[in-house]
Amino acid sequence: MARMNTAHAVDFHPTGLDSVETVEVCADLLIIGGGNAGCFVAVEAAKKQPGIRTVIVEKADIRRSGACSAGMDAINTYIPKGRTPEDLVRWSRAQVGGGPLREDLALSNARELNECVEDLERWGLPIVRDEEGNASYRGKWDISIHGEQLKPIMAEKALESGADVYNRVVATGLLVQEGRCVGAMGFGVRDGRFYVFRARATVVSTGGAGTLYKSYTADSTDSGAQIWMCPYCVGSGYAMGFRQGAELTSLEQRWVATRSKDFCGPIDTISVGYKSAIINAKGERVMERYKEWGGDAAPRFIRANAPMEEWLAGRGPCYCDTTGLSPEKAHDMLVDYLNERPSFVLFLASRGQDVTREPIEIYGSDPYIVGGHTGSGFWVDMERMTTLPGLFAAGETAGGNPNKFVGGCAAEGKLAARGALAWMNGLELPALDAAQVEAEKARVYAPLLRCGQEGVRPVEMKERLQRLMDEYAGGISQYYRTNEERLDYALRHIKMLQSQFVFLTADSLHELMEAHETMDRVDVAEAVVHHLKARKETRWAGWQTRVDYPERDDEHFDCFVESRRDPQSGVVTTFTRPYEQLIPGDRQHA
Amino acid sequence: MPPIVDPHKCNGCQGRAETFCEEICPGDLMALDTSTGKAFVRSARDCWDCMSCIKACPRNALETKMPYQLGYFKASLRPIMGKSSITWKCRDINGKETTYRFENRKPAR
Numbered sequence: 098m099a100r101m102n103t104a105h106a107v108d109f110h111p112t113g114l115d116s117v118e119t120v121e122v123c124a125d126l127l128i129i130g131g132g133n134a135g136c137f138v139a140v141e142a143a144k145k146q147p148g149i150r151t152v153i154v155e156k157a158d159i160r161r162s163g164a165c166s167a168g169m170d171a172i173n174t175y176i177p178k179g180r181t182p183e184d185l186v187r188w189s190r191a192q193v194g195g196g197p198l199r200e201d202l203a204l205s206n207a208r209e210l211n212e213c214v215e216d217l218e219r220w221g222l223p224i225v226r227d228e229e230g231n232a233s234y235r236g237k238w239d240i241s242i243h244g245e246q247l248k249p250i251m252a253e254k255a256l257e258s259g260a261d262v263y264n265r266v267v268a269t270g271l272l273v274q275e276g277r278c279v280g281a282m283g284f285g286v287r288d289g290r291f292y293v294f295r296a297r298a299t300v301v302s303t304g305g306a307g308t309l310y311k312s313y314t315a316d317s318t319d320s321g322a323q324i325w326m327c328p329y330c331v332g333s334g335y336a337m338g339f340r341q342g343a344e345l346t347s348l349e350q351r352w353v354a355t356r357s358k359d360f361c362g363p364i365d366t367i368s369v370g371y372k373s374a375i376i377n378a379k380g381e382r383v384m385e386r387y388k389e390w391g392g393d394a395a396p397r398f399i400r401a402n403a404p405m406e407e408w409l410a411g412r413g414p415c416y417c418d419t420t421g422l423s424p425e426k427a428h429d430m431l432v433d434y435l436n437e438r439p440s441f442v443l444f445l446a447s448r449g450q451d452v453t454r455e456p457i458e459i460y461g462s463d464p465y466i467v468g469g470h471t472g473s474g475f476w477v478d479m480e481r482m483t484t485l486p487g488l489f490a491a492g493e494t495a496g497g498n499p500n501k502f503v504g505g506c507a508a509e510g511k512l513a514a515r516g517a518l519a520w521m522n523g524l525e526l527p528a529l530d531a532a533q534v535e536a537e538k539a540r541v542y543a544p545l546l547r548c549g550q551e552g553v554r555p556v557e558m559k560e561r562l563q564r565l566m567d568e569y570a571g572g573i574s575q576y577y578r579t580n581e582e583r584l585d586y587a588l589r590h591i592k593m594l595q596s597q598f599v600f601l602t603a604d605s606l607h608e609l610m611e612a613h614e615t616m617d618r619v620d621v622a623e624a625v626v627h628h629l630k631a632r633k634e635t636r637w638a639g640w641q642t643r644v645d646y647p648e649r650d651d652e653h654f655d656c657f658v659e660s661r662r663d664p665q666s667g668v669v670t671t672f673t674r675p676y677e678q679l680i681p682g683d684r685q686h687a
Numbered sequence: 688m689p690p691i692v693d694p695h696k697c698n699g700c701q702g703r704a705e706t707f708c709e710e711i712c713p714g715d716l717m718a719l720d721t722s723t724g725k726a727f728v729r730s731a732r733d734c735w736d737c738m739s740c741i742k743a744c745p746r747n748a749l750e751t752k753m754p755y756q757l758g759y760f761k762a763s764l765r766p767i768m769g770k771s772s773i774t775w776k777c778r779d780i781n782g783k784e785t786t787y788r789f790e791n792r793k794p795a796r
Contacts, residue, residue, distance in 0.1 A: 322733050
């Protein structure tokens with residue numbers, strides 16, 4: 098085990114770049130982000146190639162980092178007996194309204210999936226099973242777990258694999274030489290050191306991007322981060338690749354979900370697992386209006402948008418009707434919450450609410466860019482390599498392949514590990530490009546070196562961006578709607594924010610992390626807006642709603658929307674790639 | 688949605704290079720105030736209320752607080768960590784208490 102020691106944050110006020118120590122670390126394989134996917138990359142790499150030198154760079158502590166830090170109550174995809182990986186891909190395709198999705202990627206993930214879930218169980222994750230030992234299915238594909246310890250369990254295995262784990266190191270930029278990725282750079286948020294990680298292959302598994310959009314509870318003093326997605330996953334992986342010219346796909350397919358009102362707690366647990374219907378203020382069953390999409394079993398984007406349409410039509414508030422639950426079932430449901438989002442139970446207690454008497458109010462979430470849920474992320478090949486050679490993606494960062502969730506992100510971690518091992522075979526590291534390292538070091542520490550000067554605090558820029566995205570790029574205050582003019586407005590202001598990065602100030606290492614997170618958010622937001630502009634149709638209302646193009650346009654847009662930023666000029670171009678149906682059948686029904 | 692620190696219970700994890708809460712917080716929000724020797728929350732509004740710090744604190748010195756803007760005074764939820772189970776004690780604003788106990792780990796095979 099090689100967990101690098103961390104300590105209290107030092108009081109760090111360098112007078113210049115020369116007073117910042119640079120640490121160089123060499124490895125075979127670099128993993129940026131030790132979450133769900135990243136831990137599986139490390140375990141698989143060590144299994145396939147014992148003795149491999151693997152480094153995990155993690156801005157938190159891998160035992161409780163990222164989206165799984167609070168725990169998990171279900172594995173959303175585990176193929177039951179009698180069903181096939183092809184069946185799972187058909188379901189995934191229908192969940193995104195028939196696609197487009199990368200069926201090649203989805204199928205390869207599905208074939209790895211069950212073994213990953215069984216790995217987790219062998220490692221100590223309690224999976225709820227009946228008397229015959231069969232997993233307890235809540236819906237067609239999702240099984241109940243007691244996943245309070247999910248993240249610590251995955252982290253222990255990553256540590257046992259022999260990987261060197263650098264906790265509390267914030268990755269800020271990729272090292273690119275000879276047209277390929279040869280590592281990454283960043284800084285220690287506790288020790289202030291500048292880190293240069295050189296590696297023959299790099300996997301980026303930093304999670305998705307929450308916090309690009311304003312949450313409707315963000316105006317409350319102590320609720321700035323009260324969102325569904327982990328607010329510490331801000332899209333840094335997307336941003337690092339985007340800045341170096343790696344191609345992004347499907348960022349316009351934003352994840353929006355029905356969540357409990359005022360708390361953004363997961364609600365599919367209730368509506369799917371506990372068969373509690375969505376009702377409006379009049380007590381009408383809302384999903385009856387969406388019978389052609391499957392009613393209560395409609396795809397998630399339909400279910401996410403439906404309550405918001407009720408509000409707009411004057412029929413809100415809406416509820417998840419839990420009043421039919423027996424006290425035993427209600428208890429089980431609260432245990433599920435304690436496994437995934439414990440503070441939701443505190444929220445209900447703070448409303449004095451008994452869910453068997455009073456239904457749970459629901460509302461939409463703020464939008465997220467999460468490639469483990471929708472198709473947003475890097476365009477990758479079958480080995481999970483991005484269009485930047487040597488840079489691989491797994492989990493939320495890899496695009497085109499929605500509905501991965503915990504099991505699928507694990508599966509993709511294994512696939513990316515194998516891809517990275519094959520790629521690095523026989524490959525040598527070039528001599529370090531010192532000029533590139535110095536340039537990134539100057540960029541990284543600039544906000545700290547401006548400490549005490551008049552400027553912009555990271556939180557101010559973050560909140561400016563969040564309001565801009567909310568009101569102009571289809572946030573929740575606008576019921577997810579946008580149009581060409583609003584998107585152009587958003588882009589103009591994003592350009593202004595980018596031009597003001599030079600005014601960011603930081604008075605501590607923590608605030609320096611915030612400064613880089615905010616710059617990453619702005620860069621990801623730029624890509625998102627370009628994607629929303631390029632898809633001139635409405636394919637997934639709620640996830641992507643264009644009021645100026647309200648219909649689906651299969652003739653022009655039954656394809657992927659892609660973006661790429663030129664690393665030299667900074668100009669973003671968008672283009673399309675064709676969708677290929679590999680698995681026959683009705684695309685919209687599974 | 689920050690944890691509140693009970694100054695009578697918190698001892699700053701004396702002797703540790705990091706307090707347990709600052710070691711585990713996914714948002715780097717917990718730190719040690721060297722003038723008081725107690726843990727504190729750097730930025731309350733950035734807390735996700737994942738409760739990792741509450742679970743990690745060996746002295747039960749931390750408690751997640753519901754912001755009043757979202758929920759009323761005064762409810763509480765506390766985890767008690769066992770070796771292979773977790774027990775949650777919840778008290779709602781009307782004083783109703785509920786205990787939840789379940790397995791969270793199996794022996795690795």
